[in-house]
Amino acid sequence: MFDFTVKAKNNRARTGVFATPHGDLLTPVFAPVGTQATVKTLTPAQVEDVGASLVLANTYHLYLRPGDELVRDLGGLHRFMQWPRPMLTDSGGFQVFSLAQTRKIDDDGVTFKSHIDGSTHRFTPEKSIAIQENLGADIIMAFDECSDPNDHKYSRIAMDRTHRWAERSLKAQTRRDQALFGIIQGGVQADLRTASAKFISSLDTPGIAIGGLSVGETKDEMHAMLDVTIPHLPENKPRYLMGVGTPEDLINGVARGIDIFDCVLPTRLARHHSAFAPEGRLNLMNAAFTRDERPIDETCDCYTCKTFTRAYLRHLIVAKELLAGTLISIHNLRALIRLMEQIRVYIADGSFESRVPELLSQWHGNAERNKMVNG
Amino acid sequence: MFDFTVKAKNNRARTGVFATPHGDLLTPVFAPVGTQATVKTLTPAQVEDVGASLVLANTYHLYLRPGDELVRDLGGLHRFMQWPRPMLTDSGGFQVFSLAQTRKIDDDGVTFKSHIDGSTHRFTPEKSIAIQENLGADIIMAFDECSDPNDHKYSRIAMDRTHRWAERSLKAQTRRDQALFGIIQGGVQADLRTASAKFISSLDTPGIAIGGLSVGETKDEMHAMLDVTIPHLPENKPRYLMGVGTPEDLINGVARGIDIFDCVLPTRLARHHSAFAPEGRLNLMNAAFTRDERPIDETCDCYTCKTFTRAYLRHLIVAKELLAGTLISIHNLRALIRLMEQIRVYIADGSFESRVPELLSQWHGNAERNKMVNG
Numbered sequence: 164m165f166d167f168t169v170k171a172k173n174n175r176a177r178t179g180v181f182a183t184p185h186g187d188l189l190t191p192v193f194a195p196v197g198t199q200a201t202v203k204t205l206t207p208a209q210v211e212d213v214g215a216s217l218v219l220a221n222t223y224h225l226y227l228r229p230g231d232e233l234v235r236d237l238g239g240l241h242r243f244m245q246w247p248r249p250m251l252t253d254s255g256g257f258q259v260f261s262l263a264q265t266r267k268i269d270d271d272g273v274t275f276k277s278h279i280d281g282s283t284h285r286f287t288p289e290k291s292i293a294i295q296e297n298l299g300a301d302i303i304m305a306f307d308e309c310s311d312p313n314d315h316k317y318s319r320i321a322m323d324r325t326h327r328w329a330e331r332s333l334k335a336q337t338r339r340d341q342a343l344f345g346i347i348q349g350g351v352q353a354d355l356r357t358a359s360a361k362f363i364s365s366l367d368t369p370g371i372a373i374g375g376l377s378v379g380e381t382k383d384e385m386h387a388m389l390d391v392t393i394p395h396l397p398e399n400k401p402r403y404l405m406g407v408g409t410p411e412d413l414i415n416g417v418a419r420g421i422d423i424f425d426c427v428l429p430t431r432l433a434r435h436h437s438a439f440a441p442e443g444r445l446n447l448m449n450a451a452f453t454r455d456e457r458p459i460d461e462t463c464d465c466y467t468c469k470t471f472t473r474a475y476l477r478h479l480i481v482a483k484e485l486l487a488g489t490l491i492s493i494h495n496l497r498a499l500i501r502l503m504e505q506i507r508v509y510i511a512d513g514s515f516e517s518r519v520p521e522l523l524s525q526w527h528g529n530a531e532r533n534k535m536v537n538g
Numbered sequence: 539m540f541d542f543t544v545k546a547k548n549n550r551a552r553t554g555v556f557a558t559p560h561g562d563l564l565t566p567v568f569a570p571v572g573t574q575a576t577v578k579t580l581t582p583a584q585v586e587d588v589g590a591s592l593v594l595a596n597t598y599h600l601y602l603r604p605g606d607e608l609v610r611d612l613g614g615l616h617r618f619m620q621w622p623r624p625m626l627t628d629s630g631g632f633q634v635f636s637l638a639q640t641r642k643i644d645d646d647g648v649t650f651k652s653h654i655d656g657s658t659h660r661f662t663p664e665k666s667i668a669i670q671e672n673l674g675a676d677i678i679m680a681f682d683e684c685s686d687p688n689d690h691k692y693s694r695i696a697m698d699r700t701h702r703w704a705e706r707s708l709k710a711q712t713r714r715d716q717a718l719f720g721i722i723q724g725g726v727q728a729d730l731r732t733a734s735a736k737f738i739s740s741l742d743t744p745g746i747a748i749g750g751l752s753v754g755e756t757k758d759e760m761h762a763m764l765d766v767t768i769p770h771l772p773e774n775k776p777r778y779l780m781g782v783g784t785p786e787d788l789i790n791g792v793a794r795g796i797d798i799f800d801c802v803l804p805t806r807l808a809r810h811h812s813a814f815a816p817e818g819r820l821n822l823m824n825a826a827f828t829r830d831e832r833p834i835d836e837t838c839d840c841y842t843c844k845t846f847t848r849a850y851l852r853h854l855i856v857a858k859e860l861l862a863g864t865l866i867s868i869h870n871l872r873a874l875i876r877l878m879e880q881i882r883v884y885i886a887d888g889s890f891e892s893r894v895p896e897l898l899s900q901w902h903g904n905a906e907r908n909k910m911v912n913g
Contacts, residue, residue: 199857200850206864208841229828229853237831237849245845453604456612466583470620474612475575478604482574485860489581 165342165369167401167422171511175393175420178510181370181401183249183301184340185241186216190401191417191506193408193499194219194251194425199228200244202496203430204489207245213465213497214504217302219251219425220244222294223258227277227284231297239299250300251425253405254291254332254346256307257374268308270324288331296338302403304372305332307346312380318350325374326362333366344370344403351384353391360395371396372403373421377412385412389419396420410439410502410526417506418519429495434488436480439498443528445473447491452477465497466490502526540717540744542776542797546886550768550795553885556745556776558624558676559715560616561591565776566792566881568783568874569594569626569800574603575619577871578805579864582620588840588872589879592677594626594800595619597669598633602652602659606672614674626800628780629666629679629707629721632749643683645699663706671713677778679747680707682721687755693725700749701737708741717744719778725750726759728766735770746771747778748796752787760787764794771795785814785877785901792881793894804870809863811855814873818903820848822866827852840872841865877901 167190169179181188194217195202195210202210202218210218220240225231237243240250259266259275266275272287288306295303306328310321329345336343345363349355363371373392376385389404396402401422407413408426416424429439436448438459445452445459458468459476467476467490479487506522509515542565544554556563569592570577570585577585577593585593595615600606612618615625634641634650641650647662666681681703685696704720711718720738724730738746748767751760764779771777776797782788783801791799804814811823813834820827820834833843834851842851842865854862881897884890 199853199859201854201857201859201861204860204864206841206861207845224857228857229849233829233849236829237847243847243850243853245850454608454611466581470582472612472618474604474608475618475620478574478618479576482576482599482603484574484576485579485863486576486581488860489579489864 164340167369167399169398171513173510173513173515174418176417176506176510176515177420177422178507179401179422181422183342185247185249185301188216188249188423189507190422191413191503192217192423193413193503194423195430195496196221196425196427197244197246198427199224200234200240202492203434204485204492205430207247209466209489209493210246210496211248213493214500215248215496217249217251217423218246219253220298220300221258222252222255222291222298225252225298226255226294227279231294235297235299241299249302251302251423252295252298252300252304254304254306255286255294256291256304257309257406259286260309268324270327272306288328289335292332292335292343296336296341300341302342302344302370305329305343305345305368307348307374309375309378310348310350312351312375312378312384315350315352318348318352318355322348322350322355322359326359329363329366333368342369344368344372346372346374346405347392348375349388350375351380351388353387356388356392357395360392364396368400370401370403372405374405376404377407386415386419389416389421393420408499410499411523413499413502414506414519414522414526417510418516429499430492433491433495436487436491438476438491439495440528441525447473447476447487448480449477459491459494460498463494463497463501465494467494539715542745542774544773546888548885548888548890549793551792551881551885551890552795552797553882554776554797556797558717560622560624560676563591563624563798564882565797566788566878567592567798568788568878569798570805570871571596571800571802572619572621573802574599575609575615577867578809579860579867580805582622584841584864584868585621585871586623588868589875590623590871592624592626592798593621594628595673595675596633597627597630597666597673600627600673601630601669602654606669610672610674616674624677625675626677626778627670627673627675627679629681630661630669631666631679631682632684632781634661635684643699645702647681663703664710667707667710667718671711671716675716677717677719677745680704680718680720682723682749684750684753685723685725687726687750687753687759690725690727693723693727693730697723697725697730697734701734704738704741708743719743719745719747721747721749721780722767723750724763726755726763728762731763731767732770735767739771743775745776745778747780749780751779752782761790761794764791764796768795783874785874786898788874788877789881789894789897789901792885793891804874805867808866808870811862811866813851813866814870815903816900822848822851822862823855824852834866834869835873838869838872838876840869842869
């Protein structure tokens with residue numbers, strides 16, 4: 164269980180297979196986000212149809228609602244939401260730290276107020292693991308502290324705490340059918356990232372996550388942090404770059420050796436009428452699309468592109484019909500998943516590295532950072 | 539084209555086949571409502587999956603947005619919304635009369651203000667037919683005036699106008715690939731309904747609609763009006779009872795000789811968390827369902843019932859996830875369409891009439907009138 168086999172490499176980019184209780188993941192892989200045990204506006208059948216193999220759910224949200232014990236009693240997340248393939252849960256750390264005004268961090272854990280009803284709760288590494296064991300995803304995360312990348316002093320404190328919490332998370336784990344990943348922190352400081360990469364790599368975990376990026380730093384800073392981190396990571400463990408997922412981020416991340424990505428971007432953009440297209444990101448509410456009989460992307464094989472015109476999608480948006488969000492979500496997810504399928508082929512045939520400039524220029528108009536937290 | 543063949547009868551109930559340019563309709567049939575060229579929250583693939591064979595769209599809404607000429611230029615409604623099976627449009631009459639404060643009726647037509655932007659528009663029989671020809675549904679409606687059932691004097695005026703408008707609608711028709719139905723009005727007065735049934739039956743149309751019911755009268759009044767109307771209608775034309783669609787209404791309507799129904803009820807209830815179930819209408823937000831591992835209806839063959847628990851649906855509702863509306867819409871539509879499938883079998887095997895009490899008691903907890911206008 165949780166063997167990771169690298170099948171091919173192109174410089175630092177790799178394609179491989181990660182074995183989980185709910186099937187093999189072909190990497191590199193992009194995971195749609197199902198924050199509250201649903202990829203927003205899509206049925207699990209539609210999520211399967213876009214080719215998703217891994218879905219992420221959020222520990223913080225599911226702990227509050229419907230409650231992790233309820234999910235456990237109803238057979239775990241896979242059964243509850245009827246997602247038959249691999250799942251991943253985060254630790255809840257990032258979400259509670261995002262509640263800037265209403266949380267208090269100490270060396271033992273974090274006390275915070277629910278965004279739903281203001282009630283007080285406490286997460287510790289032990290509690291986070293207990294919740295994630297109740298939820299029952301295939302891949303779970305050590306409890307970590309994400310720091311403000313511009314506060315260097317705090318980044319060291321947060322990193323040290325993250326390391327101690329990773330050890331406690333590992334000790335707290337009781338289920339052996341879940342892959343617990345440690346998380347590398349360290350803000351945008353090369354020395355901290357290096358230290359954290361070495362420490363997290365020294366732990367006996369089946370995979371390694373990189374946290375605290377795509378949280379306010381520049382693209383160049385993110386790339387620099389990946390460049391100093393990844394050389395210290397073992398080859399035989401999958402590497403998960405948390406919460407990152409513009410098309411350009413995926414291409415740049417894979418080129419630097421990342422295997423797993425997740426992001427709310429494709430579904431969130433869709434609900435705001437924005438679609439990934441060859442000519443750049445389209446705001447489909449624009450009047451320019453009123454009579455546009457083309458699909459979003461003529462080269463795309465998704466249900467939306469095979470079926471509907473931009474004119475119809477614009478009509479749904481203008482008429483405030485919820486189907487618009489569903490149809491654009493299908494396309495945006497398929498666009499990123501198809502990009503990853505192409506990238507896997509290119510790594511396998513050895514052409515990926517030489518194709519990076521072409522891929523980046525192809526996706527150029529779709530760049531934009533996503534700082535939003537919840538799917 | 540537009541031949542209607544009655545295959546079997548049980549007293550006044552009939553089952554038959556109505557031939558349209560987009561395929562044969564097996565009657566009796568229930569049509570989901572796709573007000574703005576979408577059955578709310580569902581893809582056309584999902585609408586096909588629930589077994590729908592006929593979808594209704596609203597002339598008033600599509601005239602305003604995106605505009606009937608745009609729909610025509612993009613290939614008509616079927617192509618625009620990608621619904622491959624038969625479609626029906628109403629005349630716009632009911633919707634503009636519902637704009638009680640902002641419309642003015644005269645013998646020639648109706649002037650009204652758009653609910654979207656307050657702009658002024660005018661429908662006449664000729665305009666309604668021109669719009670419906672642009673939209674291109676298989677079945678279209680004569681322009682009619684729906685009266686307040688409690689205003690008997692006005693009911694006669696509205697009926698007379700409806701008859702003159704039916705003649706003008708017929709004269710205005712230029713397309714021969716659309717079945718234009720005349721509409722019977724007459725409020726809740728037996729003499730008016732009788733006169734209207736005779737007049738509308740005398741016109742050369744491939745089908746007949748009954749309007750102005752389910753608009754505020756009692757169930758007994760509705761049944762009485764059907765009982766005085768239907769004996770005057772020809773056997774060889776399909777009969778469409780407009781806007782009616784609780785399960786009990788369907789059973790009672792078929793027993794009185796109705797062939798076609800439409801209603802926003804199943805999809806509207808779904809968006810308000812209410813599901814048709816054997817024990818009655820369920821409000822799935824209720825805390826009683828928090829840990830309920832059963833599907834909405836154990837006997838139902840829809841995707842929702844085959845896949846999800848009530849507990850999961852309740853979670854989606856409480857977490858304000860839009861997927862709840864989609865999944866309950868799938869079930870509610872399937873419930874009514876399955877009821878119609880059963881009824882067709884019972885009429886064919888001669889058991890329908892004797893089963894009416896059993897069917898009514900089976901659906902008893904799901905009774906409730908629907909006075910809402912838009913899907």
